[in-house]
Amino acid sequence: MRPMRLLGLKTFRHGVHPPESKDETSGLPIRQFPFAPLLIVPLVQHMGAPSIPVVEEGQEVQRGQRIARPDGFMSVSMHAPASGLVRRVALAPSISGRMVPAVYLEPFPGSTQEIEDGTPCPLEATPEEIIAAIQDAGVVGLGGAAFPTHVKLKIPEGKFVDTLIINGVECEPFLTTDHRVMLEESRDIFTGIRYLLKVTGAENVIIAVEANKADAAEHLRETFPSDLNGSVEVLQVKYPQGAEKMLFSALLGREVPSRGLPLDIHALCCNVATTAQVGQLLPRGRGIQERVITVTGPAVKRKGNYRIPIGTPLRFLLEHVGVADDVNRVFLGGPMMGAAAPSLEISITKGTSGVTAFTDTAAERTHSPVYPCIRCGYCVDACPIFLDPALLGKLAATEQFSTMTDEHHLMDCFECGSCSFVCPSHIPLVQRFRAAKAAVRKSKAGAA
Amino acid sequence: MANGGKTLEIRTSPHILSGYSVDTIMFNVVLALLPVTGFAVFAFGLAGLLTLSVALASCVLTEHLICRAAGKPSTIGDWSVTITGLLYGLTLPPSLPLWMVAAGGVIGVALGKALFGGLGYNTFNPALVGRAVLQAAFPVAMTSWIPGFGAGRFSSLPLSTLTLPFTAPEYDAITSATPLALWKFSREATATSDLAMGFISGSAGETSSVLILLGGVYLIARNMMNWRIPASIFATVFVFSGALHLVDPTRYASPVFMLFSGGLMLGAMFMATDMVGSPMTARGCYLYGALIAVVTIVIRTWGGLPEGVMYAILLGNAVTPHLDRWTRPTVYGAKGKEAAT
Ligand code: SF4
Ligand code: SF4
Numbered sequence: 001m002r003p004m005r006l007l008g009l010k011t012f013r014h015g016v017h018p019p020e021s022k023d024e025t026s027g028l029p030i031r032q033f034p035f036a037p038l039l040i041v042p043l044v045q046h047m048g049a050p051s052i053p054v055v056e057e058g059q060e061v062q063r064g065q066r067i068a069r070p071d072g073f074m075s076v077s078m079h080a081p082a083s084g085l086v087r088r089v090a091l092a093p094s095i096s097g098r099m100v101p102a103v104y105l106e107p108f109p110g111s112t113q114e115i116e117d118g119t120p121c122p123l124e125a126t127p128e129e130i131i132a133a134i135q136d137a138g139v140v141g142l143g144g145a146a147f148p149t150h151v152k153l154k155i156p157e158g159k160f161v162d163t164l165i166i167n168g169v170e171c172e173p174f175l176t177t178d179h180r181v182m183l184e185e186s187r188d189i190f191t192g193i194r195y196l197l198k199v200t201g202a203e204n205v206i207i208a209v210e211a212n213k214a215d216a217a218e219h220l221r222e223t224f225p226s227d228l229n230g231s232v233e234v235l236q237v238k239y240p241q242g243a244e245k246m247l248f249s250a251l252l253g254r255e256v257p258s259r260g261l262p263l264d265i266h267a268l269c270c271n272v273a274t275t276a277q278v279g280q281l282l283p284r285g286r287g288i289q290e291r292v293i294t295v296t297g298p299a300v301k302r303k304g305n306y307r308i309p310i311g312t313p314l315r316f317l318l319e320h321v322g323v324a325d326d327v328n329r330v331f332l333g334g335p336m337m338g339a340a341a342p343s344l345e346i347s348i349t350k351g352t353s354g355v356t357a358f359t360d361t362a363a364e365r366t367h368s369p370v371y372p373c374i375r376c377g378y379c380v381d382a383c384p385i386f387l388d389p390a391l392l393g394k395l396a397a398t399e400q401f402s403t404m405t406d407e408h409h410l411m412d413c414f415e416c417g418s419c420s421f422v423c424p425s426h427i428p429l430v431q432r433f434r435a436a437k438a439a440v441r442k443s444k445a446g447a448a
Numbered sequence: 449m450a451n452g453g454k455t456l457e458i459r460t461s462p463h464i465l466s467g468y469s470v471d472t473i474m475f476n477v478v479l480a481l482l483p484v485t486g487f488a489v490f491a492f493g494l495a496g497l498l499t500l501s502v503a504l505a506s507c508v509l510t511e512h513l514i515c516r517a518a519g520k521p522s523t524i525g526d527w528s529v530t531i532t533g534l535l536y537g538l539t540l541p542p543s544l545p546l547w548m549v550a551a552g553g554v555i556g557v558a559l560g561k562a563l564f565g566g567l568g569y570n571t572f573n574p575a576l577v578g579r580a581v582l583q584a585a586f587p588v589a590m591t592s593w594i595p596g597f598g599a600g601r602f603s604s605l606p607l608s609t610l611t612l613p614f615t616a617p618e619y620d621a622i623t624s625a626t627p628l629a630l631w632k633f634s635r636e637a638t639a640t641s642d643l644a645m646g647f648i649s650g651s652a653g654e655t656s657s658v659l660i661l662l663g664g665v666y667l668i669a670r671n672m673m674n675w676r677i678p679a680s681i682f683a684t685v686f687v688f689s690g691a692l693h694l695v696d697p698t699r700y701a702s703p704v705f706m707l708f709s710g711g712l713m714l715g716a717m718f719m720a721t722d723m724v725g726s727p728m729t730a731r732g733c734y735l736y737g738a739l740i741a742v743v744t745i746v747i748r749t750w751g752g753l754p755e756g757v758m759y760a761i762l763l764g765n766a767v768t769p770h771l772d773r774w775t776r777p778t779v780y781g782a783k784g785k786e787a788a789t
Contacts (some may be wrong), residue, residue, distance in 0.1 A: 007566060018625035171466070245780060288552055328457050335463040358463065371470040371526065372568030377674065377728030378468070382482050386777040391727060409779045417462035424468040425568075 008213055011236035012246040014384045016418045018173045018336060020212055025296050026176040029205040030305045034320065035082050035107040038311055039311035040092045042102045042189030045349035046140040047147050048074035059086045059443045064286050065313065067103050070135055076148050077138045078288030081309035082107035083114075091432055095332055095349075097342045102418065105311065108367060118285030123191075127199045130282070134195075137281040138288045138350070143167065143178075143242070143271035146331050146351030149278070152268070153199045159263045164202040165251060166193060168209045168272035169235060169242035175294045175354040178272050180305045182209065182216035186223045187278045192230065192279030200268055205230035206251055207272070212237045239415040246384055251315055258412055273353075288350055299327040299357035308348055315344035317355060331360040336417050371425035379419035379429060384411050389419035389429045396432035401440050410436060468561060470567075473672045473723075476526035480663030481534045481718065487656045492685040493601025494596065495609055502546050503537030504530065506553030507574075512561045527555060528567050536575035537717055539651050539758070540582075542617070543594045545611035548586055572765045573722050576758050577595040583758070589617055593626055594651040626650045628710045628754040631701050643708035650710065657713040662676035664717035673721050676730060678718060680737025682707060688745050712744065715757035723766035731775040732768075740764045 014167035039417050044050040051068035055061055061080040068078035084107035107113070121133035128272055135150040155161060166189070170178040180187065193205050209217040211234050218346045228378045234242055235250055244262060247269055254265040262268055277288060289310055296303045301322030308317070314330065332352045333336035348355075379389035404410040410433060419429040487788070489496045511529040515522045523529070536556055540549060564570040584592045594606050608617035627638035627648050642648055643657065658702035685706050692700035720726060720740055721777020727736050740760040747756025 016466070018466070249780075255632060255783065256779050257783075258779065260781065324709075329459070329463065330456055331461070331463055333461075335461070337461050338456045338463065339461065340463070343456065368465065368469055372566065374470055374473075374528075374568045374729055375724050375726070376473070376723040377467075380728040381730075385780040387779060388728070388776060392508045409782070412779055412781065415461075421464065422466045422468065424466075424470050424473055426465065426469065430462070434460060437576075 007100055008073055009236040010250045012242060012249040012384055013195075014111065014382055014418075015238040015246070016382045016421050017237070017269055018421060020237065020412060021174045021240050021296075022176050022179070022212065025174075025294050025303050025305055026179050026213075028176075028180075028304045029219070030180050030292050030307050031314065033306040033308040033317070035113070035208075035309055036312050036316040037106065038087065038313070038384050039081055039084075040109065040150045040313055040347045041078060041081060041311035042100050042347065042349055043068050043078060043106060043309070044079070044092055044094065044100045045351060046121070047145065048151075049146055051075055051078050053089050053103060055080075055086045055089070055103060057088055060084070061086060061105070062116045063111075063113050064118075064289055066136075066287060067391060068202040073135075074151060075146060076140060076150070077136050077287055078103070079138055079289045081104060081289040081311050082335065083111045093343060095339050095341065102347075103311075104192050106167045115289070116287060118287075120285045121282045123194055123198065123283075126203075127193055130195055131392075133282050133285075134199075134278060137278075137286065139274060139277055139281070140350050141271055142273040142277065142309075142350060142353065142377050144172075144337065144351055144353050145257060146349070149270070149274055152270070153196065155200060156261065160441035161200040161263065161268045162204065162266045163252060163268075164196055164200055164205045164230075165244075165267060165269040166205060166207040166272050166275050167242060167244070167247060167269050168207055168213070168220075169247065170213070170243040170335050171210060171237070171239045172338070172353070173239075174296045174356050176296075176305055177292050177294045178355050179213045179216055180294075181292055182213065183219055185280070186220055188276040189220070189272060190223070190225055190228065190279065191283065192275035192277070193230075195278050195282055196268075196270060196275060202268065203229060206230045208235055208247055208251060209233070210237045210241060213234040215351070231295060232313060239418065240384060242418060243384070243414065245414070258409070260336070261392045274326045289350075291350060291352070293348065293352055294354035295321050296354065297331075297356035297358055299359045300355075303315050310348060310350060312348045313344070313354050314346050314348065317348065318344065318357065323357050324359050326359045327357050328360050331356045331358075336421065337415070368426045370427060373425055373427060376424055378424065382422045383419045384418065384419040385409070385414065387413055389423075389433075392436075393419075393429045393432055393434055394428050396422060398434045399436075399439075401436050401443075404436055405440055410440070413437070449492040453526075455671075458592045467542060468672075470528075471526045474531060476670060476672050477531050477667060477718070478527055480667050481531065481538075483537065484714070485534055485661055488538060488542070489657075489671045491596035491601075492594070493540045493598065494603070494605050495601065496607060498546060498605070499540055499542050499544060499549055500534070500537035501778075502549045502731045503540065503553050504533035507533035507536060507578075508551040508556045509515055510557040511562065514558065523567060528565060529561075531553050531718075532557060532561070535573075535714075536578050537577045538714060539575065541593050541651055543592060543606040543608045544582075544589055545613075545617045546606055547611070547613040548582060548589060552582040556580050566712040567601050568724055572725055572762055573719050573725050575761055576719060579758055580762065583759070584595065592617075592619055593649040596647065626710065626754065628748065631709075632703070632748070632754040635698065637701065637705060638709070640704050642710060643705070651714075657708045660713040664721075673717075674723075674726065674733055676733035677721045677726055677737045680734045681712075681720060681741045684738040684741030685712065685745060688742060689749075692745075692749065706745065706748070710748070710755045715744075715761055716740070720761050722763060725768055726762075727768050727771040727775065729772060729775040730778060732771040732779075735775065736764050736768060736771055739767065 560577030
């Protein structure tokens with residue numbers, strides 16, 4: 001399939017146009033967020049095995065000090081977001097609704113909160129050393145998926161990568177995290193790119209930016225190091241342009257095989273904020289103890305882009321920025337793919353790209369009545385994977401799961417939610433698909 | 449603090465919707481039909497007004513009463529039956545006896561919609577089901593036309609309108625042939641400008657192509673109508689009838705005449721595009737449009753009837769599920785998978 005162009009801008013086929021809602025925060029520079037009186041650092045912030053704590057109750061730690069070590073390759077280190085006292089190592093609520101192990105850390109009041117540098121990992125290091133350093137720095141995908149970055153960067157024997165794509169698309173409405181990072185941390189981004197190119201062996205890098213962040217694209221073009229082989233590509237504004245698969249279609253005209261990996265098409269995609277973290281942490285021998293998030297939505301009073309310590313409780317965060325009295329929904333991430341916070345007791349993790357809060361009035365639109373499917377085809381025109389969500393929705397309603405997987409590619413759905421977004425009958429399509437996929441996985445696990 | 453003791457709502461993403469909803473789409477279709485409906489009343493006076501009102505009332509009431517009888521909340525609020533009622537009325541000869549109008553409306557909604565399970569499940573366009581039944585039952589009444597713009601149209605009614613149920617309607621001397629019938633039976637062409645503006649005889653809403661196009665363009669601009677369907681119908685009609693016309697202009701009508709005469713405009717814009725009965729894939733829509741166009745031309749040219757749009761669309765409705773199946777796009781990544789294995 002050839003990449004599609006509209007008005008000279010590349011994009012993928014299908015997709016939707018939710019209101020962008022970024023204007024209120026895109027112009028606000030990143031500000032440092034204060035330390036909460038108690039930080040709760042979950043030891044499961046990434047996809048994979050929980051990290052193993054290396055600190056004890058009552059122990060004093062320095063900001064940036066390692067507090068947990070990886071449990072195997074599919075796991076990463078954790079670092080102290082503040083200098084303070086380890087109060088407890090115990091279970092804490094998480095976004096999934098489950099309790100997960102966590103380190104409760106009480107920052108020292110009045111501390112200058114200097115960060116301790118560790119052993120740097122220079123660019124001259126071998127790819128293996130860089131991968132180990134990235135794991136040790138606790139780097140995971142900051143775009144939301146929180147997949148351990150070093151795992152992704154490990155290129156298996158016999159595979160190769162020709163193009164590295166740095167994902168600055170940020171197609172999720174409301175969020176302006178990556179936008180600000182691109183404007184304010186371009187040096188770190190380019191340093192990060194150098195590390196990533198070294199590890200992957202890619203010859204070429206493409207920084208992908210949506211057209212609504214023209215200033216960021218411009219800035220990156222101006223600061224693009226002349227010795228780097230690559231370009232900044234401005235893409236059409238469309239959701240879910242920031243999904244890896246859509247980026248490969250738009251930029252390279254390549255499709256990741258069903259159930260395959262980007263490596264199968266010799267491409268690799270890394271979020272721009274993740275890249276900036278690599279560029280910032282490795283030369284200093286540090287680990288992730290904070291990240292940039294957008295705090296926004298109709299219910300938030302002081303919206304903005306904040307550099308926030310990992311482990312900041314949601315309740316503290318919202319108290320600090322101020323929220324409307326009738327706030328009734330809070331999402332980690334944006335409104336298209338973000339997860340609803342089950343309570344305010346959970347904390348900000350490495351994968352949290354933003355916090356969006358809605359009030360009752362803004363929520364009305366999802367309370368609309370459900371009609372039968374009128375076969376309008378909007379969902380078919382929206383699905384970037386070219387599935388038939390209307391048909392899948394009907395099959396899901398009657399629990400015909402095996403037909404869904406065997407004949408209609410249910411497992412290729414990546415839950416972008418475009419189908420539910422456009423459905424004029426307000427049928428909870430992606431919600432049904434999630435349930436169906438869970439049921440299929442469960443029955444498979446049962447059978448195995 | 450924020451959110452005092454109140455509980456947060458937990459739903460899964462997406463947390464926003466496009467704002468389109470079934471009732472807003474349907475309501476906009478009703479809006480788009482208003483100009484041509486107004487023109488029909490203007491052209492046919494009292495007869496037009498009564499035909500449309502009885503058609504609309506019979507359809508809406510039937511749906512309402514069926515819902516009630518089934519113990520379910522009435523669905524007339526989703527506006528879909530209003531569209532059916534208007535479209536049904538617009539396809540009828542304005543002089544049709546009112547009891548027949550009412551009977552067709554009841555049958556169309558009861559058989560064509562409710563029996564299939566209501567909105568979303570009706571394979572066929574209910575307005576056309578009603579009309580098709582009437583066409584079969586009362587072929588003479590369904591092809592007796594009065595000309596538009598008659599002098600006394602706002603003060604008197606055609607004799608046939610108030611015919612008692614189950615008696616044969618009487619006709620005034622003023623019935624006249626539609627442009628398609630004129631062509632079919634006496635090879636007489638009607639001026640294109642008259643066709644486009646609607647200064648001809650025909651069904652209440654088959655007359656003003658310009659206003660129909662206007663309504664369609666409005667819906668397309670609001671993304672409430674699939675433009676591919678009318679585009680495909682028009683293109684195919686033009687090419688197919690154009691080719692025939694080139695072969696023998698005396699036997700085959702010109703493509704412009706084919707486009708602007710009869711129920712083609714209304715059918716292509718408002719009936720073939722009924723979401724429930726039309727395909728969902730892009731390629732399916734093109735094929736569906738082409739099929740409707742070809743069948744229409746074939747019936748008009750070689751069939752026994754002067755007009756064939758209605759049957760063409762009903763046939764299109766019938767093959768829609770197959771078209772959707774045949775034209776299902778290749779899923780992302782499926783090609784690579786085949787290549788890899
Ligand atoms: S959620 Fe799944 S089915 Fe729906 S549009 Fe996205 S990929 Fe397609
Ligand atoms: S968007 Fe909703 S109503 Fe339209 S075809 Fe898809 S499932 Fe049916």
